[in-house]
Amino acid sequence: MIDWLFQLLHGYGDIGLFLYCLIGPLTYMPIGPDIFLITRAMGCHCFPLRAVLLMVTAYCISGSINFFIGRLALRTTGLKGRWLDRLSKAVNRYGFAGLLLISAGPIPLREGSITAGFLRVPYRNFIAAMLIGTSLRFTAEGIFGSLL
Numbered sequence: 001m002i003d004w005l006f007q008l009l010h011g012y013g014d015i016g017l018f019l020y021c022l023i024g025p026l027t028y029m030p031i032g033p034d035i036f037l038i039t040r041a042m043g044c045h046c047f048p049l050r051a052v053l054l055m056v057t058a059y060c061i062s063g064s065i066n067f068f069i070g071r072l073a074l075r076t077t078g079l080k081g082r083w084l085d086r087l088s089k090a091v092n093r094y095g096f097a098g099l100l101l102i103s104a105g106p107i108p109l110r111e112g113s114i115t116a117g118f119l120r121v122p123y124r125n126f127i128a129a130m131l132i133g134t135s136l137r138f139t140a141e142g143i144f145g146s147l148l
Contacts, residue, residue, distance in 0.1 A: 010020045014054055021058035026065060032140050041145025049148075053112045059134045060127060063113040067126055070117025099129030 008092050012019075017040070021033045034057060040048045049053075099116060 002116050007026055014050060017051055018054040018058050021055045022062050025059060025062040025113070034138075035142050038145035041142050042148050044146075046146055047142050049142075052058070052131060052135075052142050056131065056134045059109065060130050063130050064123075064127065066110055066113035067117035067123065068116035071120070072117075073114070074118050078139075096125055096129055099126060099128045 017033065017036055020029070020036065023029070037048065037051055037055060040051050099112075099121065103138055113126075113130075
């Protein structure tokens with residue numbers, strides 16, 4: 001498996017990684033981009049700064065698309081209900097820290113982005129949390145991979 005990942009990274013390079021990260025949160029990909037970043041760092045035994053920057057950029061773009069899909073879904077469906085009130089209270093309670101956990105943690109970015117848009121979270125709060133959270137996540141993974 002590791003050999004296959006090294007071949008894939010060598011064949012497509014940074015453009016392939018960027019496209020994979022751009023399409024991944026918009027669809028369901030079988031392997032998360034984290035594996036590609038860690039193997040890239042393992043292969044060069046260095047911190048892959050360019051790859052991290054491309055991945056953060058791609059995640060912010062695809063997260064923004066999902067965010068606005070959530071906003072559009074709210075406008076077109078006009079859904080309201082008890083479950084939405086509970087979710088809205090949770091987002092209001094945890095605020096920026098909750099958004100940061102969504103972008104940096106194991107919660108799928110796709111669902112978190114759509115939910116943030118659906119709950120009318122201010123876009124600047126959302127994108128700031130995305131930038132910080134994904135930067136922390138991918139930086140930690142790049143450091144981890146370079147140490148292996």
